[in-house]
Amino acid sequence: MNTSKRTCSLIGLGWLGLPLAERLLTLGYRVSGSTTTPDKVATLRHKGIHAIELRLSPAPEGDLPTLLDTDVLVVNVPPRAGQFGDQYHPEQMRLLAEAVRGSRIQHIIYVSSTSVYPELSRDVYEEDVQSPAQSAAPALATAEQYWLALAPERAVTVVRCAGLMGGSRIPGKYVAGRTVESGTLPVNYLHQVDAVGLLSAVIEQGLAGTFNAVAPQHPTREAVYRQSCAAFGYAEPTFVTPDKPLPFKRINGDRLTQATAYRFVYPDPLSFPYQP
Numbered sequence: 001m002n003t004s005k006r007t008c009s010l011i012g013l014g015w016l017g018l019p020l021a022e023r024l025l026t027l028g029y030r031v032s033g034s035t036t037t038p039d040k041v042a043t044l045r046h047k048g049i050h051a052i053e054l055r056l057s058p059a060p061e062g063d064l065p066t067l068l069d070t071d072v073l074v075v076n077v078p079p080r081a082g083q084f085g086d087q088y089h090p091e092q093m094r095l096l097a098e099a100v101r102g103s104r105i106q107h108i109i110y111v112s113s114t115s116v117y118p119e120l121s122r123d124v125y126e127e128d129v130q131s132p133a134q135s136a137a138p139a140l141a142t143a144e145q146y147w148l149a150l151a152p153e154r155a156v157t158v159v160r161c162a163g164l165m166g167g168s169r170i171p172g173k174y175v176a177g178r179t180v181e182s183g184t185l186p187v188n189y190l191h192q193v194d195a196v197g198l199l200s201a202v203i204e205q206g207l208a209g210t211f212n213a214v215a216p217q218h219p220t221r222e223a224v225y226r227q228s229c230a231a232f233g234y235a236e237p238t239f240v241t242p243d244k245p246l247p248f249k250r251i252n253g254d255r256l257t258q259a260t261a262y263r264f265v266y267p268d269p270l271s272f273p274y275q276p
Contacts, residue, residue, distance in 0.1 A: 008203065009033060009067040011096070012076035013044060013051065016111070016164065020074065020196050021049050027200065032067055058092040060099060068103040072203055075147070076111040079140055086139040093143040097150060107155040107206055109199065110147040114162045114188055114212060116140050119247035126160070126210045126255060144210070155208040159199060162214035162251050166192030170274045172228030177235035181242040183222030188251040190214050191266040191273075201260035211256035217268040218250050224269050232276055 008024050010017045010033040021031045025048050034054035035041060044051035054062035056077060067073075075096065079089035093110075100108065117124045118136040128134065135141035144158050165171065171187075190213055198213045222239050229236045256262070266272050 006030070006072070007032070007070040008072040008074065009070040010074045010076060011054070011056075011067065012074075012078075013040075013049070014076070014078075015167070015169075016192065016195055017074070017076045018044075019192065020076075020199055022047065023196050023200050024203070025049070027204070029072075032070060034062065034067060056092040056096060058088055059095050064099055068100060068105060070105060072107045072109070073100065073103075073105045074109045074111065074199070074203070079143070090139050090142040090146065093146045097146040101150060105154060107157070107203070107208075108147055108150060109157045109159060109202055110144060111199070112140060112144050112158050112160045113137070114160045114214065114249075114251045116144070116160060117249050117251070119249050121245075121247045122250065123252045124249045125252050126212055148210075151208065155206055157202055157208050158210040159202060159256070160210070160212050160251075161195055162188040162190040162212070162253075164192060164195055165189050165269070165272055165274075167275050170228055170232055170234075170276060171224050171269075172230075172232060172234040175225050175237045176229060178237045180221065180225065180237045180239050182246055182248075183220060183225070183239040185221050185246060185248040186218035186250045187221055187224050187269050188214050188218065188249070189224075189269040189272070191269075193265050194262075197265065198256060198260065198262055201262050202256075205260060207259055209259075211259070212251050212253040213256055214251040214253040215264060215267055215269055216253065216257070217270075219268070219270050227270055232274070 007030045013033040032050040041051045052063045115137045116129045116135045132138035132141040
């Protein structure tokens, strides 16, 4: 595909959005993106990204029309309820989706999370959550619905990412010295490099639909935590056996990897590289 004249805007140039933007630049896209930090605008522009200050409060505040003058839009706004409540993120997405409705955008990618799935104690698939009523995170599932409602006039993709790891996001850091009952449960992780690779493949191929993005291997939490703590000198957690079996979920990502023919750089969370 000749992408030398294609354009892509990213709402959110953070931990995942920035490396994705940098990858798209290497693929020949003209890339724009948003940041909430004024001091970052000049740095991002130096990288070749047409950066614009934008806030979703929850209504968009900033030069949104410039960002919407694009072929492809990636919405990567992690939901942070906090003091604003669970409905804040869905409202952000509802208002942003309304603004997108009248644009020329051909393809929208909404970066969601596998936290939408309840603990079903089995492999879980995309069809297990198709509405907020089925979800363990109804607000996030509602946000997905606002974007899916923009189809079929344009291609819409919801990518449900598993726990994002890599860089300074090190599993052992979050459990160091703690007591852990869930050691026997499988992890559902995705390395930053593969998150960027999968999202790039979705954009390049114009893929539409709802997909899980997760590393294909699911070692136990105990195995991952022990290795991680040993590698970086964190205090090892204490693993205890719960009184009764804990519910779990094992995210199945076959639909996306088969649709894109993507080959994982880091398929095994026990082999993820980090940069503390």
